[in-house]
Amino acid sequence: MDDESAYHAIVVALLPWIGGVDFAGTGPEAVAAVRARPYDLVLVDIEMPGRDGYQVAADIRAAAEWARLAPVIAFTTLRPAAGVQHFIDRGFDGWLAKPFAAADLVALVRRWIGGDQPMIGADDRRSQLADLLGQEAADAMVGRMLASLAEAVEAIDAGGDERALGHRMGGLAGTLGFPALSAAWLALEDGGRTMWPTARAITQETIQRLGGRSRNDLSTN
Structure with a gap:
């Protein structure tokens, strides 16, 4: 509830x-x-x-x-x-x-x-992209997404419009097959600042799992 x-x-x-x-x-x-x-x-x-x-x-x-x-x-x-x-x-x-x-x-x-079935996580999505596009193209696409995520986090932390960024980043993550990340960012359209801490935490986790990091090191904020 x-x-x-x-x-x-x-x-x-x-x-x-x-x-x-x-x-x-x-x-x-x-x-x-x-x-x-x-x-x-x-x-x-x-x-x-x-x-x-x-x-x-x-x-x-x-x-x-x-x-x-x-x-x-x-x-x-x-x-x-x-x-x-x-x-x-x-x-x-x-x-x-x-x-x-x-x-x-x-x-x-x-x-x-309980539950023996693993969560479909960031690493799995990256592997699926590699199967579809090839490893080099998948890495480049995920790299661009990570850079965009880091920039969006910095922008919202600095007071940027979380609703507009939520729409853009949610769409990008959904297109690339990251449903949880997409849902977290799209939640900003309705929840605004209320949802931002959770969206930020899920984004930080995704960036860390995929081997990227923000220019200002998301883990320190």
């Missing part, structure tokens, strides 16, 4: 192997979904209008018998001093902090529900 629907597109793109991800934008929608069918894992945002995530998590636990034991994970920008124990004390099983990188989400899902 999250009031930012853009997170749904990012999560779906990052987890193609789990069979389906539903989205609820409000507490009542989440409770209705839980009553309609069982889920292997539930992510709950905390800072929600109306009933907050703590209250909704309790509603979810009470909504169905299976939900009493299912993993319910806090999915939030809140960073309490007590860390994950803060959320465990309030009825959650764990915590996924926003912003998150792809590896954070995948590790959480594999911890709680």
Whole structure:
């Protein structure tokens, strides 16, 4: 459950192997979904209008018998001093902090529900491009994308228009076959600055995995 629907597109793109991800934008929608069918894992945002995530998590636990034991994970920008124990004390099983990188989400899902199928990551996409275009052409194309990503990150960090850049970079990443990266950048069209930390983290992870880096070293920001 999250009031930012853009997170749904990012999560779906990052987890193609789990069979389906539903989205609820409000507490009542989440409770209705839980009553309609069982889920292997539930992510709950905390800072929600109306009933907050703590209250909704309790509603979810009470909504169905299976939900009493299912993993319910806090999915939030809140960073309490007590860390994950803060959320465990309030009825959650764990915590996924926003912003998150792809590896954070995948590790959480594999911890709680398993899954032998690997995430299709940046290295796999690069290999697929090489099969289609040849290694030299694929390397050149990916190199141009990495340079454009680094420039876009620098521009947004300096106050640039994240919505326009999100549209451009999301389209580029999607065309080259990087769905999670594309979803993260396209989320900026609607979420703007709210979505930027997560888009930036996924971009940084992609650049590092493909062997590139920003001119100002993204890892230091």
